[in-house]
Amino acid sequence: MDHVVPLTQLKKGDKALIFCFDPYIAVHFSKLSAFGILPDVMVSVMQSSPAVILKIDYTQVALDRVIAAGIMVINVNKK
Numbered sequence: 001m002d003h004v005v006p007l008t009q010l011k012k013g014d015k016a017l018i019f020c021f022d023p024y025i026a027v028h029f030s031k032l033s034a035f036g037i038l039p040d041v042m043v044s045v046m047q048s049s050p051a052v053i054l055k056i057d058y059t060q061v062a063l064d065r066v067i068a069a070g071i072m073v074i075n076v077n078k079k
Helices: 023-034 065-069
Strands: 004-006 015-021 042-047 052-056 059-063 071-075
Touching: 015 023, 023 065, 059 065, 065 071
Parallel strands: none
Antiparallel strands: 004 071, 015 042, 015 071, 042 052, 052 059
């Protein structure tokens, strides 16, 4: 089975598949989904600090680290 980690553990240049969301960020789900941040979506990390910046297709989205910590992903760079 693949190792699921919080989005905040990834580094610049990593690619990941969004797996699920922690319940404590569920209140933000509608906003995240409007930007295409949904389970089974592939994202690239453009920046990891101070804010997490994701690239989803042709869109870049900046996320607060607290929100990013609640997004669980599968790092596809690791074998």
